[in-house]
Amino acid sequence: MEELGPTFIKLGQVLSTRPDIVPPEYLGELSKLQSEAPQVPAQTIRSLIAQELGASPEELFKNFSDTPLASASIGQAHAATLHDGTAVVVKVRRPGVVAQVQEDLEILSNLAKQAGRNWAALADFNLEAITTDFAATLRAELDYLQEGSNAERFARNFANDSSIHIPKIFWETTTSRILTIERIYGHKIDDAEILALPAIERNALAELAAKAAVKMIFEDGFFHADPHPGNLFVESTDCIALIDFGMAGEVGDELQAQLSNLLLAFSFNDPDRIARALLELSINRPATDRVHLRQDVLRFMKLYQGRQLGQIEISPLITQLLSILRNHHLQMPGEMAMLTKMIFMTEGMGVRLDPAFSLGTVIKPYAGKIALSRVLPRNLRRSLFQWGIEAADLGANLPEKLRRLLDVLDDGIEVHLRSDELAPMMTRAERIGNRLVAGMIVAAFIRGLGELTAADRERLNTWQNALVAGGVGAVTALGGYLAWTAKAQRR
Known part of the structure; x- marks a missing residue:
């Protein structure tokens, strides 16, 4: 992953926190991934600043250090001083990193789709959604304007907490490729x-x-x-x-x-x-x-x-x-x-x-x-208000939902079956039908025998042995048939 570059380093770092997906023996290894990268030459950094901000570092800052404070996979940080003496850090996005990340994200997206379709074991992990979330997060990290907005949102959230210091963003020298932030x-x-x-x-x-x-x-x-x-x-x-x-x-x-x-x-x-x-x-x-x-x-x-x-x-x-x-x-x-x-x-x-x-x-x-x-009154009121809105929305939409349901019932409901699903069902239906027919024949035989007995007892005495033999034979044949079909069904 380190050799594959920033996208896969970030992916590995995220996966290192997903024990629901990654086995424990891999989590420890993935957690070792670091985002260090070779330094971008100072002349390239200066050229990028001039191209993006329309002036050289000497014009924009009182001092600008060519030696980076840190060089990561996405950007490189340099110390600088504003003309009013404020110490800042200037982060410059590495050249070519956006194109590389976009290409890598497309590869990951295609791999996720293919794996989700062809590997049944991954069906429960929703790889496409994980990849989409990861891509959105990484793209946001490439945009320094978004990072600046995030910093200001954190500053607002901790405005009343003196124990947490959020550095200030200097928007005059900040773009999507360059971020100027208070030095800590x-x-x-x-x-x-x-x-x-x-x-x-x-x-x-x-x-x-x-x-x-x-x-x-x-x-x-x-x-x-x-x-x-x-x-x-x-x-x-x-x-x-x-x-x-x-x-x-x-x-x-x-x-x-x-x-x-x-x-x-x-x-x-x-x-x-x-x-x-x-x-x-x-x-x-x-x-x-x-x-x-x-x-x-x-x-x-x-x-x-x-x-x-x-x-x-x-x-x-x-x-x-x-x-x-x-x-x-x-x-x-x-x-x-x-x-x-x-x-x-x-x-x-x-x-x-x-x-x-x-x-x-x-x-x-x-x-x-x-x-x-x-249980605070204001939260109870808010919950009741929300429930009321949902109930009103349900009531307003109920007639339309009922109408759609009736339309579906009027048109009939289609059930689609594949041939490999239909064959076992037909075989089972045939077996059930055969057993029902056999049962009906035996029931008719017993009923006929009963009616004959009630109508003429003298005739019954003449045919008694033959009828008993025939009855026993029919019951034996039916029992054998039912046992055979039950065994076949279990198979």
């Missing part, structure tokens, strides 16, 4: 200087980052999808800065409600609730054996019996839940791929800072908040 100073969250801090300070930093992540999911519905240690800087023991907003994900109202239901189900330790929440979370609704699903959930819960949410590692828990989804052919929403990746990264970073860190401890209070929020 500090230590990366996994630098030796941070790991050498006292345990209490490292735990506080881990909780700070985790609280920001949980807020993004359950409050904002908009999250940083790539919170690896290189994108988090410690400015002080009570302030963390985020960078690199190209990969962001959204949690819609419906998905947010489904995740909240799952969280509440865990808080109540209720297997039925968990099973229902998993079914609600899946985007497909196959003929699931709910009894079997509940049994799997019960076995899963026994692994965590006697432990509160704050005492549980979240990443293994999610991995096991996704395994249950896979075993029951239930598919996750596309947004869950990035969301799972974000949760895994957040917990992994927290444990590295402090081995005693528990993401569950941070998540647990949200279960109470969610339960309380559902």
